[in-house]
Amino acid sequence: xxxxxxxxQQQQMLSPPGAPSSSPSQSSQGAPPGAGGAxxxxxxxxxxxxxxxxxxxxxxxxxxREAALLELSKKREDFADLAPILWHSFGTIxxxxxxxxxxxxxxxxxxxxxxxxxxxxxxxxxxxxxASHPDTRSLFLNSHLGLFLYPxxxxxxxxxxxxxxxxxxxxxxxxxxxxxxxxxxxFLLQTEIIPLCLRIMDNGSELSKxxxxxxxxxxxxxxxxxxxxxxxxxRFHTVSAVLTKMVRGLExxxxxxxxxxxxxxxxxxxxxxxxxxALRTMLPPRLRDGTFAELLKEDLxxxxxxxALLSNIGAAEAASxxxxxxxxxxxxxxxxxxHAQQQNVSNAxxxxxxxxxxx
Numbered sequence: 172x173x174x175x176x177x178x179x180q181q182q183q184m185l186s187p188p189g190a191p192s193s194s195p196s197q198s199s200q201g202a203p204p205g206a207g208g209a210x211x212x213x214x215x216x217x218x219x220x221x222x223x224x225x226x227x228x229x230x231x232x233x234x235x236r237e238a239a240l241l242e243l244s245k246k247r248e249d250f251a252d253l254a255p256i257l258w259h260s261f262g263t264i265x266x267x268x269x270x271x272x273x274x275x276x277x278x279x280x281x282x283x284x285x286x287x288x289x290x291x292x293x294x295x296x297x298x299x300x301x302a303s304h305p306d307t308r309s310l311f312l313n314s315h316l317g318l319f320l321y322p323x324x325x326x327x328x329x330x331x332x333x334x335x336x337x338x339x340x341x342x343x344x345x346x347x348x349x350x351x352x353x354x355x356x357x358f359l360l361q362t363e364i365i366p367l368c369l370r371i372m373d374n375g376s377e378l379s380k381x382x383x384x385x386x387x388x389x390x391x392x393x394x395x396x397x398x399x400x401x402x403x404x405x406r407f408h409t410v411s412a413v414l415t416k417m418v419r420g421l422e423x424x425x426x427x428x429x430x431x432x433x434x435x436x437x438x439x440x441x442x443x444x445x446x447x448x449a450l451r452t453m454l455p456p457r458l459r460d461g462t463f464a465e466l467l468k469e470d471l472x473x474x475x476x477x478x479a480l481l482s483n484i485g486a487a488e489a490a491s492x493x494x495x496x497x498x499x500x501x502x503x504x505x506x507x508x509x510h511a512q513q514q515n516v517s518n519a520x521x522x523x524x525x526x527x528x529x530x
Contacts, residue, residue, distance in 0.1 A: 223250065231262040240270070240293035247300045254304030257297055264301075264316070270294035271319050281328045288332035292339040295320070299339075303346035312358055317344060324367040327374065334376055341371070341382040348389035356393040365390065365400070369413045377426055380417065384432040391439040401443040410440075411453050418455040425466050431473045434458070438476050441483035451484045459486055 223246060229239035247253050257263050274291050277283040298316065301307045311317070320340040326333050344364060347355045359365075368383040375383065387410070390396035400406050414433055421430055437454065440446040457463065459481065467474045 223253070224256070227256055227260050227263060230260075230266040236266060236270070237290055240290060240297070244293040244296040247296060253297075254301045254307045258301055258307045258310060264314075267294045267297055268316065268319060275322055278322060278326055278328075278333075281330065281333065283328075283330075283332050283336070285332045288336050292335055295336075295339040295343055299343045299346045302343050303349070305350075308347065308350060308352070309354070312347065312355060317347065318362065320344070321363060321367060324364075324371065327370075334379065337371060337375065338379050338382065341368075341379060341386065344386055345382050345389075348386055351389070351392070353393055353395060356390055356396050359390060360396065360399050366409075369409060372413050372417060377424070377429060381426070381429045381432060384417075384429065384436065388432050388436050388439065391436060397439060397443055401440070401446045404449075407440070407446055407449065410436075411449070415453070415455050418457055422457060422462065425463075427466055427470055427473070430463060430466065431470065431476075434473050434476045434480060438480040438483070441480050447484055451486075454480075454484060454486075 223243065226239040226242050229235035230243075232239075243253070243257075257267075270291055271294060274283060274287055277287065298311070298320075302311045302317070320343055323336045323340040326337060344359075348359070365387065368386050371379050371383040372387070391400060400410055414436060417429070417433055421433075437450070437458070441450055458477065463477075467477070
């Protein structure tokens with residue numbers, strides 16, 4: 172299923188992770204608008220047309236809400252002050268939340284129609300706008316509104332309308348973690364976001380897998396997130412097993428952007444002592460033997476990350492990522508073992524290799 176067939180507004184919102192943030196780069200000017208929709212500074216700036224204020228007010232009117240959601244989601248990239256206006260306008264966030272919870276009964280058994288899904292995705296797009304804006308991000312986080320998206324992430328139906336819903340919900344969480352804020356990571360670690368992302372990485376579409384992997388990557392890049400995932404063997408192994416399956420899948424369906432995030436996750440894991448020791452035997456052979464050298468020949472950043480990963484785990488001899496002759500030879504470990512010999516090592520108790528007992 173091609174994700175490029177989704178609603179136009181979703182294509183903007185769900186740009187590949189690592190691309191410039193879809194959130195406005197400037198802070199809103201002046202005080203946030205009040206309940207009556209007054210513009211910052213007391214006068215409506217020309218940069219924010221009065222018709223958009225009308226659409227914000229229409230969100231609180233059930234009969235006008237669908238059209239208002241569509242118009243605002245289309246225009247959200249163009250106006251830096253939209254997020255504060257949405258947050259501080261009377262009844263607006265409650266209206267968006269109503270759109271979300273209204274389709275819970277349609278999730279299981281699956282009865283969601285494409286039209287209803289698109290309408291909810293438009294509401295989620297506005298929440299992403301709020302989650303990514305510097306003036307409203309903390310307010311959004313402290314409200315715990317993100318938890319209302321988790322039922323969408325927990326769906327397993329493969330129909331397109333459900334995939335769009337998962338993807339748009341991931342976009343909201345992705346907007347939060349893009350900001351490299353430890354407060355965000357601390358909050359997410361207290362929720363089920365890691366197992367939900369791992370499920371999507373295991374079974375989702377390529378684009379969903381990419382965004383979910385990006386979220387795990389950003390969690391790991393925070394010291395708190397790395398410590399959490401590497402605290403027990405069970406957590407580390409669960410992440411490692413999903414990544415291994417994804418690497419195998421890339422042999423059949425190559426994706427540079429997905430491979431980029433997978434390599435970055437592995438590199439970050441290799442910066443933890445116990446995880447690094449485990450990766451010496453658990454890193455997929457295809458990341459050692461040059462299988463993806465051709466795929467990465469134009470991506471120097473990922474190539475350097477992969478070389479650093481192999482160096483970290485003591486496989487510096489494979490860091491060249493070269494060659495056709497290398498690719499035809501069994502991958503060797505730092506001790507000279509082939510992959511087949513490493514399989515015998517992997518039969519040892521997993522927690523012993525990881526250096527700790529399960530918790």
